[in-house]
Amino acid sequence: MIDRLPATLELAFAALVLAVVVAVPLGIIAALNRGRLADVLAMAFAVVGQATPYFWMGIMLILVVSVELGWLPTSGRGTWAHLILPAITLGTHFAASLARLTRTAMLEVLGQNYVTTARAKGLPERTVILAHALKNASVPVITLIGLQFGTLLGGAVVTETIFAWPGVGRLAVQSIFVRDYPVVQAGVFVLALSFVGINLLVDLLYGVLDPRIRTEDTA
Amino acid sequence: MRRLRWPLLLPALPVIVAVAAALLAPWVAPASPTSGNLAARLRPPAWISGGSGARLLGTDLLGRDLLSRLIWGARISLLIALAATVLGAVVGSLIGLVSGYYRGRIDRVVTKLIDVQLAFPFVLLAIAVIAVAGASIPVLVIVLAIGSWVGHARIIRGLVLSLRERDYVQAARALGADTPRILFRHLLPEILSVILILATFDVGRIIILESTLSFLGLGVQPPTPSWGSDLRDAAAYVRQAWWTSVFPGLAIMVVVLGVNLVGDALRDALDPRTQSRARA
Numbered sequence: 001m002i003d004r005l006p007a008t009l010e011l012a013f014a015a016l017v018l019a020v021v022v023a024v025p026l027g028i029i030a031a032l033n034r035g036r037l038a039d040v041l042a043m044a045f046a047v048v049g050q051a052t053p054y055f056w057m058g059i060m061l062i063l064v065v066s067v068e069l070g071w072l073p074t075s076g077r078g079t080w081a082h083l084i085l086p087a088i089t090l091g092t093h094f095a096a097s098l099a100r101l102t103r104t105a106m107l108e109v110l111g112q113n114y115v116t117t118a119r120a121k122g123l124p125e126r127t128v129i130l131a132h133a134l135k136n137a138s139v140p141v142i143t144l145i146g147l148q149f150g151t152l153l154g155g156a157v158v159t160e161t162i163f164a165w166p167g168v169g170r171l172a173v174q175s176i177f178v179r180d181y182p183v184v185q186a187g188v189f190v191l192a193l194s195f196v197g198i199n200l201l202v203d204l205l206y207g208v209l210d211p212r213i214r215t216e217d218t219a
Numbered sequence: 220m221r222r223l224r225w226p227l228l229l230p231a232l233p234v235i236v237a238v239a240a241a242l243l244a245p246w247v248a249p250a251s252p253t254s255g256n257l258a259a260r261l262r263p264p265a266w267i268s269g270g271s272g273a274r275l276l277g278t279d280l281l282g283r284d285l286l287s288r289l290i291w292g293a294r295i296s297l298l299i300a301l302a303a304t305v306l307g308a309v310v311g312s313l314i315g316l317v318s319g320y321y322r323g324r325i326d327r328v329v330t331k332l333i334d335v336q337l338a339f340p341f342v343l344l345a346i347a348v349i350a351v352a353g354a355s356i357p358v359l360v361i362v363l364a365i366g367s368w369v370g371h372a373r374i375i376r377g378l379v380l381s382l383r384e385r386d387y388v389q390a391a392r393a394l395g396a397d398t399p400r401i402l403f404r405h406l407l408p409e410i411l412s413v414i415l416i417l418a419t420f421d422v423g424r425i426i427i428l429e430s431t432l433s434f435l436g437l438g439v440q441p442p443t444p445s446w447g448s449d450l451r452d453a454a455a456y457v458r459q460a461w462w463t464s465v466f467p468g469l470a471i472m473v474v475v476l477g478v479n480l481v482g483d484a485l486r487d488a489l490d491p492r493t494q495s496r497a498r499a
Contacts, residue, residue, distance in 0.1 A: 051427075053427050053434075055431060059464045060464070063464065063465075153340050153342075154341060162454065173436075176346065176349070184347070196338065
């Protein structure tokens, strides 16, 4: 079980990184162009992404990219090429909700006085958005990442099954069918434990991002 | 209700079609969903050479009509989603109502219970329960309801916590109304719209969860048609017959999309808070 964990974590983190890299800029662009075409397109992506089940996304990617185009391997783990499709499959759903939240958080922050102040000081727009606005918008975004990591692990179970990825989730599901309950228990336990670990990490990150949380005694 | 006009119509369309298919399945399905013709297996959809008009979306591995399975699958998938949503909403709202109204020890227990469950990824919980209880439709409904009651309980509890201090509730209490009367005649109507909105979003989420569990082989069992379990079989031979994978997934996506957009419209129409923000 433990030697299966790296495969699952590798997949989950790849999906996480992919989702953040895609969704955060998308959310920022949407917020800056509120109501315009870029916003509508980004949010359309988000709404459709949230309505697409993981497993179907995976099957469609295999069908188009692996079977029709023959660009990437259909299943298994090994090279970087093996990681791409599972990471996209797992990351899309997450990217969708992340993009929506980033947009909302940015819209909220952009209306604050300190953003106006930063602009009035004559700071370049890039500094205003990345240093002043994004940093303050990041707290709810980080919260979502922590909370959604559980969903991500659940999704990893499905993604591993489709792509024959040798991770904890696939092992747990296979074990149900052969009635090997200790393995099911161990699998669920290991995944739940990594979820708790991630959320501890997120809680510690708050302190880094928001000095108020460091000094306050939150009950 | 002024805002509930045309924007609702378009997203509602797939939902209406799916509900109609579910209700009228025995009459509109062109063929039996469970008996196939092995001589006519993996036939492509009608518009591709080799397909026939009698099998509009082609046939699956066992020669069963794909369109008929989709229509009957709508019945199973929607029925499960609806049952689980209602169960989760009723149980969750009741618990939230009682917990928020009585506060004290009950509230502390309920809040802890919610926290514990939220700390546990749902798919893992479902795997653990189904591994023990076995995969069947009643188990599936209960598992899905377990996944959805928390959201209701948490939000309704918060609402009731503030509503119970309102003057009209105090007045009802002063007039000698007993607790059930306050809970169901005074508080419930106030929060009904919130419950409705939450439940609408739940339907979409639960359709996806149901199909996910069925896809893993932990939900609806063959030969019963369901969009998720059909995809499980289809995924194995996606190379030979793309249509068997494309259409069930498309059905899930379009219906969930429709339900979620209806939920958005409903929220804008019923929740004065988001409405005022939209106007500002």
